[in-house]
Amino acid sequence: MTDEYEAPLSSTSDIEEGLAFAPKFDADGLVTCVATDAKSGDVLMVAHMNKDALAKTIETGEAWYFSRSRKALWKKGESSGHVQRVTEMRVDCDQDAVWIKVEQQGPGACHTGRRSCFYRAVPLGKAGAATLQFRDADKTFDPGKVYDK
Amino acid sequence: MTDEYEAPLSSTSDIEEGLAFAPKFDADGLVTCVATDAKSGDVLMVAHMNKDALAKTIETGEAWYFSRSRKALWKKGESSGHVQRVTEMRVDCDQDAVWIKVEQQGPGACHTGRRSCFYRAVPLGKAGAATLQFRDADKTFDPGKVYDK
Numbered sequence: 001m002t003d004e005y006e007a008p009l010s011s012t013s014d015i016e017e018g019l020a021f022a023p024k025f026d027a028d029g030l031v032t033c034v035a036t037d038a039k040s041g042d043v044l045m046v047a048h049m050n051k052d053a054l055a056k057t058i059e060t061g062e063a064w065y066f067s068r069s070r071k072a073l074w075k076k077g078e079s080s081g082h083v084q085r086v087t088e089m090r091v092d093c094d095q096d097a098v099w100i101k102v103e104q105q106g107p108g109a110c111h112t113g114r115r116s117c118f119y120r121a122v123p124l125g126k127a128g129a130a131t132l133q134f135r136d137a138d139k140t141f142d143p144g145k146v147y148d149k
Numbered sequence: 150m151t152d153e154y155e156a157p158l159s160s161t162s163d164i165e166e167g168l169a170f171a172p173k174f175d176a177d178g179l180v181t182c183v184a185t186d187a188k189s190g191d192v193l194m195v196a197h198m199n200k201d202a203l204a205k206t207i208e209t210g211e212a213w214y215f216s217r218s219r220k221a222l223w224k225k226g227e228s229s230g231h232v233q234r235v236t237e238m239r240v241d242c243d244q245d246a247v248w249i250k251v252e253q254q255g256p257g258a259c260h261t262g263r264r265s266c267f268y269r270a271v272p273l274g275k276a277g278a279a280t281l282q283f284r285d286a287d288k289t290f291d292p293g294k295v296y297d298k
Contacts, residue, residue: 004277004278005277005278005279006278016261017261018281019269019280019281019282019283020278020280020281021271021278021279021280021281032181032195034183034192034195036185036190036192040190041185041189041190041191042190043183043185043192043239043248045241046181046183046241046246046248055276055277058271058272058273058274058275058276058279059274059275059276061273061274086273088270088273089270089271089273090192090267090268090269090270090271090284091267091269091271091281092194092195092266092267093259093260093261093263093266093268094266097195097266098271099192099195099267110242111242112165112166112242114242117241117242117243117246118239118240118241118248119239119242120168120239120240121237121238121239122170122207122238122239122240122247123207124207124210124235124237124238125207125208125210126207126208127204127207127208128153128154128204129153129154129155129169129170130154130170130207131168131169131170132167132168132169132170132240133168134168135239
């Protein structure tokens with residue numbers, strides 16, 4: 001595996017209008033990745049990729065991430081089997097975020113046992129402390145069973 | 150405007166299964182925000198919100214962000230008129246990212262003049278340096294005209 005990309009570009013025009021993929025990693029060496037369901041368009045999760053995770057995702061067509069808490073490269077689904085097959089990857093204007101459309105294998109993406117990590121709504125229109133509302137929050141699998149293998 | 154939210158919670162169960170909105174701001178005081186088009190599901194942009202941006206978005210139902218480069222609170226569309234009306238906000242399992250579904254006013258969300266910031270695809274299956282491919286990259290407005298007002 002090679003993980004060499006273009007060095008960050010200095011010209012705004014090259015970054016925004018060019019065809020060289022030159023990911024702008026942050027101080028921790030990460031870009032933000034949004035994974036959406038290729039069919040429904042729902043956001044499944046927001047995570048991070050370092051250079052290796054990005055390279056492995058591009059090379060294999062399956063999503064790899066970098067865990068900031070565990071400080072480790074991980075393949076999505078390595079424990080659960082809930083692999084994400086990437087149908088398309090896009091990069092944003094300033095090249096510090098990628099969007100992947102995925103076919104989520106298995107019943108869900110979230111380690112809590114749900115299809116998406118975004119299973120609670122924040123009510124709008126009211127200032128101050130907010131009480132969340134569950135939305136599409138049914139558990140589609142039992143994380144205790146899936147991760148205790 | 151009040152911008153008080155719950156302090157970050159210490160119990161994983163409270164964070165993931167609770168109904169208290171307790172955004173987990175990073176060291177810079179930011180959460181990641183993904184804005185998708187409420188109709189198409191396409192990701193329009195990935196940006197950041199500090200406590201004030203989050204509070205203003207929730208209170209007004211229009212998207213506010215925090216610019217890391219300008220270190221300033223900004224209302225999306227304040228220069229361009231391309232306001233984002235938020236139809237739903239969700240928070241993720243660990244409460245460090247929010248997803249907003251928006252009705253994008255005007256022809257686009259991206260400062261380069263496009264509907265979405267994600268107008269270039271990264272080809273999959275090949276290791277190493279990548280050549281991007283324009284995708285849905287037609288300019289829907291002239292940024293020079295829109296921002297030079």
